[in-house]
Amino acid sequence: MDEEIPELIPAPELVAPVAPSHTKHVPLTIICGFLGAGKSTLLKRILTERHGYRIAVIMNEFGDTADIEAKAINVASPDAEQSEEFLELANGCLCCSIKDTGIAAIEKLMQRKGAFDHILLETTGLADPGPIASIFWQNEEFATGLGRDIALDGVVCVVDAVFGKRQMEEDHSTDGVNIGESLRQIAGADVILLNKVDLVTPGDLNLTEELIYQVNPAAPVHRTIKGDIDLKHIMGISAYTLPPTTGTALKIPSTDNQHVHSEECDHSHDPPTHYEVRGISSLQVSCPVLSQTQFDRLDEWIRLVLWENRIPEKPTELELKILRCKGAFTLDTGATFVLQGVQSMYEITQLEGGEVMGIPESGKIVLIGKGLNNDVRQSLESIFQ
Numbered sequence: 001m002d003e004e005i006p007e008l009i010p011a012p013e014l015v016a017p018v019a020p021s022h023t024k025h026v027p028l029t030i031i032c033g034f035l036g037a038g039k040s041t042l043l044k045r046i047l048t049e050r051h052g053y054r055i056a057v058i059m060n061e062f063g064d065t066a067d068i069e070a071k072a073i074n075v076a077s078p079d080a081e082q083s084e085e086f087l088e089l090a091n092g093c094l095c096c097s098i099k100d101t102g103i104a105a106i107e108k109l110m111q112r113k114g115a116f117d118h119i120l121l122e123t124t125g126l127a128d129p130g131p132i133a134s135i136f137w138q139n140e141e142f143a144t145g146l147g148r149d150i151a152l153d154g155v156v157c158v159v160d161a162v163f164g165k166r167q168m169e170e171d172h173s174t175d176g177v178n179i180g181e182s183l184r185q186i187a188g189a190d191v192i193l194l195n196k197v198d199l200v201t202p203g204d205l206n207l208t209e210e211l212i213y214q215v216n217p218a219a220p221v222h223r224t225i226k227g228d229i230d231l232k233h234i235m236g237i238s239a240y241t242l243p244p245t246t247g248t249a250l251k252i253p254s255t256d257n258q259h260v261h262s263e264e265c266d267h268s269h270d271p272p273t274h275y276e277v278r279g280i281s282s283l284q285v286s287c288p289v290l291s292q293t294q295f296d297r298l299d300e301w302i303r304l305v306l307w308e309n310r311i312p313e314k315p316t317e318l319e320l321k322i323l324r325c326k327g328a329f330t331l332d333t334g335a336t337f338v339l340q341g342v343q344s345m346y347e348i349t350q351l352e353g354g355e356v357m358g359i360p361e362s363g364k365i366v367l368i369g370k371g372l373n374n375d376v377r378q379s380l381e382s383i384f385q
């Protein structure tokens with residue numbers, strides 16, 4: 001029998017700490033961003049860099065939101081097979097485009113091409129990441145390709161440093177109801193890459209960063225050129241399981257156009273707690289250690305706000321729409337909980353003992369969306385009094 005001796009292949013040097021390998025989950029990161037902001041550039045970099053991970057990159061064939069929402073999520077279309085294109089790369093990554101959307105198609109990809117350490121999913125420049133994120137978040141328990149679940153790791157938004165500010169300013173609702181896509185993308189992001197920083201002045205960069213921060217104070221902003229970013233900032237971030245990292249306390253863009261505050265600053269700055277940019281706003285509320293009754297009221301409050309678009313004090317529906325919520329809070333029993341929400345879906349999960357390190361004793365709730373006015377703040381704060 002013709003038996004070939006297998007060649008020894010040197011083990012790749014691991015340079016990028018990605019998601020912990022002990023988990024059975026294959027983390028999935030959604031990459032969204034404005035048209036031409038640099039999503040493909042970022043992905044091409046990942047596909048050609050020597051990072052030692054098998055990453056499946058699914059590029060740009062995911063249609064717009066309406067298309068995705070209309071699909072039966074767990075049923076691949078019969079002609080999906082013919083419409084797949086693969087490109088296996090030297091660094092072990094796989095680039096593919098699949099015309100079908102949703103979990104079934106990605107599972108099939110995993111079954112046919114082997115399991116991956118991570119999946120990156122590029123959306124089109126006009127996509128709202130919220131519904132896509134909820135699809136993957138919602139289906140986590142059901143997606144079991146190769147006995148490994150797909151777990152939503154986070155949403156990364158690439159913002160164009162040249163046109164981003166103008167786009168955000170223009171992209172406000174024309175009818176007073178809808179929220180522009182660029183703002184939705186920023187609101188729904190867990191990490192933001194402010195890309196093409198080589199093309200603008202530091203002053204302009206600060207202004208754009210400030211606007212981003214006003215829309216989403218909970219997402220760290222990394223400035224990049226051609227998507228050059230350490231993968232640990234965008235992969236393995238567990239944005240849907242860990243408490244919010246909130247750039248808030250650490251990084252507050254200034255209004256003087258010259259200076260970006262950071263943890264290195266030797267002066268103090270109180271984090272602002274409410275912003276409004278063109279109909280979209282964020283609200284941050286500190287919460288003390290909660291009693292069980294307050295916890296129950298908070299849960300009820302979140303349900304009312306997310307599902308009925310109103311607060312307990314107002315019987316009728318308000319112009320209230322939550323795109324993203326996050327939070328961490330502690331009960332007087334010592335148990336710590338994390339709140340994660342995308343659009344109308346949310347979950348409150350208890351953190352295990354080992355994970356509670358670094359969480360402040362009194363927690364914080366961050367809501368991002370539309371109609372988050374002072375009434376909403378007071379309503380939420382009244383639970384904690």
Ligand SMILES: Nc1nc2c(ncn2[C@@H]2O[C@H](COP(=O)(O)OP(=O)(O)OP(=O)(O)O)[C@@H](O)[C@H]2O)c(=O)[nH]1
Nearest residue numbers: 034035036037038039040041125195196197225226
């Ligand atoms: N100078 C400069 N050019 C960049 C940078 N990043 C990307 N580009 C260029 O910007 C153009 C658009 O980049 P893409 O990566 O195709 O953008 P995209 O977000 O994938 O575009 P769509 O898929 O059309 O939404 C390309 O010509 C890139 O080479 C950067 O940091 N600096």
